[in-house]
Amino acid sequence: MRRRTIGCEAFPLPMTVSILGTITDGHPNFMALGWWTRVNYRPAMLGISINKMNHSCHAIMENREFSLNFPPVSLVTQTDCTGLISGKYVDKSGLFSVYSGILAQAPLIEECGLAIECRLVESVSLPTHHFVVGEIAAVHADEDLLSNGMPDMEKLQPVTLSMPYNRYWCGGTYVGQAWKMGRELRDQLLDQPFTRKALPIKRRRPG
Numbered sequence: 643m644r645r646r647t648i649g650c651e652a653f654p655l656p657m658t659v660s661i662l663g664t665i666t667d668g669h670p671n672f673m674a675l676g677w678w679t680r681v682n683y684r685p686a687m688l689g690i691s692i693n694k695m696n697h698s699c700h701a702i703m704e705n706r707e708f709s710l711n712f713p714p715v716s717l718v719t720q721t722d723c724t725g726l727i728s729g730k731y732v733d734k735s736g737l738f739s740v741y742s743g744i745l746a747q748a749p750l751i752e753e754c755g756l757a758i759e760c761r762l763v764e765s766v767s768l769p770t771h772h773f774v775v776g777e778i779a780a781v782h783a784d785e786d787l788l789s790n791g792m793p794d795m796e797k798l799q800p801v802t803l804s805m806p807y808n809r810y811w812c813g814g815t816y817v818g819q820a821w822k823m824g825r826e827l828r829d830q831l832l833d834q835p836f837t838r839k840a841l842p843i844k845r846r847r848p849g
């Protein structure tokens with residue numbers, strides 16, 4: 643068997659696509675995030691890797707809270723759009739209906755049937771990214787996505803991302819090209835006047 647060394651871009655596992663939610667200047671901001679993983683059992687903790695240049699990174703360091711929202715495949719264009727442009731330049735919060743759970747600085751997305759709120763417990767500064775460890779404060783799940791009270795992957799049908807070819811998948815079916823599907827929507831956001839005003843966030847139905 644002939645072998646080659648191929649550099650560093652090896653991603654043997656597809657990643658579940660999430661949308662990271664943070665608050666900047668009292669305003670919700672969202673960005674697509676694929677580099678996350680569960681890192682501790684009890685207390686329940688997850689880790690996310692976030693580029694230091696991102697607006698969301700500054701927000702997490704400042705507020706020490708964030709959310710991870712898991713979009714259905716119907717939301718893939720909006721999800722991709724959040725990964726194509728920074729909240730420094732456009733208001734991405736209007737792409738979704740926003741609500742709040744138990745944390746004040748971790749905005750949640752109504753259209754995402756599964757969402758996790760986290761408090762920052764630790765962060766590791768790497769050359770380009772911060773690896774941020776968050777303790778899970780609450781998990782919100784739509785009832786029709788549960789089986790025996792637990793999220794059911796067959797019902798949730800999460801969108802996954804494969805790298806380095808940057809493709810979205812759902813249930814093994816190709817959905818489209820990441821960093822591309824949301825371009826038209828991004829251009830529409832860029833055409834809108836950008837004013838940073840704090841929006842009221844709905845509190846969610848109890849339960």
Ligand SMILES: Cc1cc2nc3c(=O)[nH]c(=O)nc-3n(C[C@H](O)[C@H](O)[C@H](O)COP(=O)(O)O)c2cc1C
Nearest residue numbers: 673674675676677692693696697698725727728729
């Ligand atoms: C599918 C997808 C996955 C992404 N995953 C990550 C990630 O894990 N970490 C990261 O720092 N940036 C990731 N990005 C890039 C950010 O979403 C992008 O830089 C975004 O514009 C940052 O927005 P912000 O400046 O408003 O925080 C991803 C983008 C896409 C399209």
